[in-house]
Amino acid sequence: MAMTSQHPHGGADPLPEGPVIDADPAPAPQGDEELLGCGRTMDSVWETLDEPADAHQRSCEYCTRARESLTSLSSLTEQAREEEQKLAPAPSLLARVMDFARVHVRRSHPVLVFRDETSEMSVSQAAVASRVRRTVDSFPGLIARRCRVSTEEGALPDGEQPLHLRVSMNISPESVYTHYDRNLRTAIIEDLHDELGLRAQAVDLEIEDINERV
Template identity: 40%
Template sequence: MEVNQDYELPCGRELETVWENLDEVDDHQADCVHCRTARESLLALRSATQELIDEPDPTPPDLVGRIMSAVRAEVRRGQMLDLSAAEPGSVEVSEQAVAVVLRYAADSAGNVRARRVRVRKVGVDDSGAAQVEVEVTLATRLGNTSGADTLARVRELVSAAATSRVGISLVSLNLLVEDVYEDGE
């Protein structure tokens, strides 16, 4: 370890000299209060440094779990989609984030609940925006007598959200009704 060579003690001896002779005390160091104080500080520094070397921090017990959570989140996030931008540069959003926006749009149609939303990138349009296929699996409310109108409303809301809220080009939208729910559920 090198000590700053430009530091001179009040007695005229350089700190580097004290460091180099840390284990050998000469007559001057034995009598000089400045050299003794510097030597004690340097011995404490050396001891503390050695403790850090000898006993490194233990691995946190939850380290593997935290790493795996980050990996799982990255996988769930899905593929990144390029969005068209008015300004130069690019904007990306995950398929998962797009699915959340589209699920909210489907749920707002009334008489249905989105169960699953799958977004899959299939290309890029002329503006650079992602082209996607979307599949929405729905549950309809028991007693919904206007099923066709409800599905048309879901299609309208999801399509509008895809283009105006997210900025993606919707190539296809498949709606699948696979469940029924009662108002209390």
């Protein structure tokens, strides 16, 4: 049913040659998701970057290289965030982040987040969705399902492009009668700003299912 509310390891064996057959494949790719040589998607590696590599990723040369590239990108992004917090971002560091993202990690479904007369910047929809899912899952009785990201009409005076999010989830019966929606919207907006420096202007929440096992 749908209800809508507006608003690593020790000594590792040598990597095998050729594609690795995945005994536990990731979900089938959607739309323009980028496939690695083993059949898994780049997005599936990104979404598990904060977790230990699974058995397939440890033995797969494609997933191993993807994790190394994404880990380096995450480290560069964290350095940029620390510089920004000091109110003195280093242009060379920001350039390294963007160059790395363009050359080494071609993320699918880019979303425009900044534009002025001389430049523009996009982020991966998967990166935004991953951050939103972690926020939703941190609420008792909620499990994130899908997150669609689009850009609102018109840029803000500082060049930022406000985002419009549509987030679907499963929810426990007890949570239906709480103010989860207002609190969750606030948490999503704040986490995106604090963690990724993005501004969400609208967050629409959709309940896909009410499940006692949530």
